Amino acid sequence: MFIFPFLLQLLFQLIIYLIIYYSKFVGGADSKALITLSFLDSINFNKNTIHQFNSIIVLMNTLLAFLIIPIF
Numbered sequence: 001m002f003i004f005p006f007l008l009q010l011l012f013q014l015i016i017y018l019i020i021y022y023s024k025f026v027g028g029a030d031s032k033a034l035i036t037l038s039f040l041d042s043i044n045f046n047k048n049t050i051h052q053f054n055s056i057i058v059l060m061n062t063l064l065a066f067l068i069i070p071i072f
Contacts, residue, residue: 013038013055034059
């Protein structure tokens with residue numbers, strides 16, 4: 001019942017992180033950490049959530065913080 005959306009989400013995130021890694025935007029450890037985060041955080045049985053892609057949100061927040069730091 002929950003396995004197909006779970007696998008679809010993991011496949012989508014895995015493809016995104018591998019594309020980001022092979023295009024040399026992030027290093028290997030960053031990509032592996034985000035893949036691990038997507039595996040660990042993907043199982044969510046609560047129906048009241050807005051989204052399922054928490055690791056992508058972590059990536060976007062990290063990129064935003066990385067761009068703001070040089071301003072200070």
